[in-house]
Amino acid sequence: MNQTALDILNNTFGYPEFRNQQKAIIEHAIAGEDVLVLMPTGGGKSLCYQIPALARPGVGVVISPLIALMQDQVDALAQLGLNARFLNSTLSAQQVYEIEQELRQGIVDFLYIAPERLTQQRTFDLLQQVQISIFAIDEAHCVSQWGHDFRKDYLSVTLLHENFPNVPRIALTATADARTKQEIIDRLQLHDAQQFVSSFDRPNIKYTITQKTNAKKQLLNFIQSKHLNNSGIVYCLSRKRVEDFAEYLNQQGLNALPYHAGLPAPLRQTHQARFLREEGIIMVATIAFGMGIDKPDVRFVAHIDLPKSIESYYQETGRAGRDGLPSEAWLIYGLQDVVFLQQMLAQSQGQENFKRAEQNKLNAMLALCESVDCRRINLLNYFNEARLETNCKNCDNCITPVKTWDASIAAQKALSTVYRTEQRFGASHLIDVLMGSNNQKVKQFNHDQLSTYGIGADLDNNAWKSVFRQLVIKGFLSVDYEQYGALKLSESCRPILKGEQTIMLRQDSIEKIKKSVSAKRAAQTKNIDPADLKLWARLKKTRKDLADEFDVPAFVVFSDASLQNMLDVYPTTRAEMLTVSGVGQNKLERFGDAFINVFKQDLDGEL
Template sequence: MNSPEILDPALHTLRHTFGYPAFRGEQAAIVGHVQGGGDALVLMPTGGGKSLCYQIPSLLREGCGIVVSPLIALMQDQVQALCQLGVRAAFLNSTLEAAEASAIERRLLAGELDLLYVAPERLLNPRCQGLIESSRIALFAIDEAHCVSQWGHDFRPEYRQLTILHERFPNIPRIALTATADAATRAEIIERLALEEARVFVSSFDRPNIRYTVVEKDNPRKQLLKFIRTHHEGDAGIVYCLSRKKVEETATWLRTEGISALPYHAGLDAAVRADHQTRFVRGDGIVMVATVAFGMGIDKPDVRFVAHLDLPKSLEAYYQETGRAGRDGLPSNAWMAYGLQDMVLQREMIEQSQAPDEVKRVERRKLEALLGYSEAPACRREVLLRYFGEESTPCGNCDMCITPPETFDASLPAQQALSTIYRSGQRYGAAHIIDILMGKSVAKITERGHDKLSTFGIGKALPEAQWNSLLRQFVAQGLLGVNEFGGLMLLDACRPVLRGEATFMAKRVRAAAPKAAASVRREMEFESDEARTLWAALRQCRRDLAEEQNVPAYMIFGDATLKQMLEHRPMSLEAMYELSGVGDRKLDAYGMQFLEVVQNHQRKHG
């Protein structure tokens, strides 16, 4: 199905409609397969170009492509972006008045739409299915397909019923797409959507433009502020927190420190949430502080960082959330601060939930994998990709690669800590165990008689920060477990270390660098003040056009396209057309305005 005859029209559409000169990775094979009538399951990272895999076949096949999308905001953004490209796109959701919905239905019946986005709930409605039966349909695209799985992190029960597409429309090709799915989730997607005959396309999960960093919590708010000011002053970013209260407090605190921050969580009034989301998507340099209620429907390509002030639920959730940074391929950061207490809180949430035991078991395993990622002394990217079944080599672009940790033989400290946990009854948290090891005669220790333990004070040779790190590493390596109350308990895997039959190599805590040594590295660097001036002028031109069109700035041109204008300095419309992201419609609509900015700048600066 991947013959030149099929792919030539696809390449033409890619270049002239979307403005890209060539397909990336598996895109060409996917487009050819679906265009030829085949079903597909596509696993491709955020920013990898999933949307093109169904948008181009929809434009090339006869009829309208029906896209099942779980969030209203995502539909509206994608439809708005497609209309900017001259594509006949629309959506049907609860935000429309009856007359507006009827007009869109008439356009579908008349064959006047290329793409129609619908929510799964609406698609399951008999009226909507009747409408589809009366229309010419090019394909069905099921976006965010992991929502079908109970093991997925965004489970939507309505997705389970989407097998009706296969049953009622067996001759229309279906393409299911997701950015994250482990083996169990992948298998369930195939089963639940009846995609057993579909071709599976798995792209690399690697996002090489994202730098991964994990830091140990030590006044996390100030750590976050330093990170933003050092690397991302004036950039758009997302900060994830576990609770609504923490979201509000963090956003308020960041604003007092001069950062343009907004809160977002399910407890806010719907109008406030919508306003904050619009300001984030359309503005420059807004930092959204949010619970995980925010993000899945955000298509903003120029988010330069994603920060976690609390541990997410799983590596899938972490990957999905961090993947919202750098969708345009430009350098971006994924930064996380965590401590053992985060593990305790997440474990409590699992144990106190009403989920069946099997679900709890899977959630515990996923949480342990995330802790292992956070504590591994190896390349972050290697650990992350291995979780998704992909092997790689050290990336050179994560904190572990840039500043490799020093390791030491921690077998003796491990024996000291394990013995202390055992002798004190395997019921106390990390802080209590460390107080015993450090020999602190505080009330909570003396009242329980723990100052009389033989291990009292035997750990004074190590600093408290190192003990905190060691206990996290013991949990991550499976030597210790954490009960539902946060108490540390011995696991079978600790026996060889406790008996001296195995060594335990641990990461040494890094001493805090002096302030003078802190490096300031901006993600967007300029060769000269002249280049910075042109960049500002291009962004201002984009901002003016976006306000005039009432669309987000990135829908005019993304940062990646502006960066090419900065580098190549096009002096004609023909040269402008050679840039990635400049298609026919956008060249006609905006090419001359940006050309004048470049020409005027060159005249002034020679």
């Protein structure tokens, strides 16, 4: 291995050794070869292009998807003693000129630019005048129309190979199915590139998927019981729900911010900056938020609506636990989610082959939700990664194995009610009929006179919702979008109605909403020895004070993982501080003494 690269890893970034495939990726990139990297969020993708950029002569040019995030990425590199710059529309003409001059002088280590800037002649003229060490194409899946985050601007990235044939390129993404991966290769002309596909497994993330009953109370209970004062992201499908849930969480005493494309750009940027720089912020957002977010201490990602695909789900949940510490991905969904997404797909103006592909992706997502097997194995199988283990011990299905029940009679009752109400009504009304409700709508249509009226009183409302949801997902019922979501019988349901086929359904467990939040605060420090809690609090305060002084997010000073490693090392000298993960020479000079003093004070009994 090129010793320079190892020196950079040790001294600049403060890590003792390479992880997984990093070493091989970096070797190929330093040698001037093109590389395609599929590596999960938190797997260390950034180092795969940062180290080759520093080891090779010239400036590393990074194609970054979001202007709003460039400043934070540049700030993080500055804390390592590196000269990083960005060129985007937020700069004045004078600032652009000064940066261009620095580039021509060869004193810039990294240049971040948005893909749309590549099409500008001024940018091409500039890049032709400077020595470029490497092109890094981050979030490379955005170049694929089959990807879940397709961006037309990314098509301009295809110009790099044609105009800079001797500059190596490294394309990186956290998620790509086989079709998306092939399109990345085709569009970026990476047919000869070395390919590295790391394990998609994120063992530190606990996956939980459960039935939606009362979304607001369920979300509040989840946060209060497990993640009070933690940073987290809550994903919603619509702007209205974002606003609604953010307001609700704030009313409950939590610190929540809304984020969606309908908000003014300055407000979005303010909210994003607060989320990155402050601790304990909950971002309630549409999928407009998250791409490129480099915040390592996000402890949970919650979905209160069903994602459109496993790729989207994996990409969004992957924003939790980038520091490798225990984190959680929590999702609630119901029949209305399924109906809504299928309706959106049916009304899409896309071509039929695209709509079929999207339907297949939604079906795979639903299969993951309804699975009674290990969530992690299902996820990995989707990305064609085989595993031998049968129990990951860190998902809801493994921790509490799912029960199934013979729902043949219940399914017959449900299907018969659909038939007897002339296939004109949605699940809510059908459940009212089955449970013998006396509401006005049931009486208006004389459905209290049907033979199926009241025959479902043995199950409660949530159980019937589960039955109808699973009948739709399994294809025994379909949704008529022209009749406001009415349920219709499918041909495949005949054997069930005739009693010729048995149907087993998963028995959804309905979580109890706990009123007490005692013992919840303990969850915030569950990885810290009780004897170290006072020291831990002082370390976090020291980090916050330094972050405020340098005007950077706290994790740019040191991550939670680094602080926890400090507790193990207990450094009272600079030499000992250098052995802490994430402490390089530059950070030692800037921040090391402040933390060393904390440990010295603790040793002297002064804390």
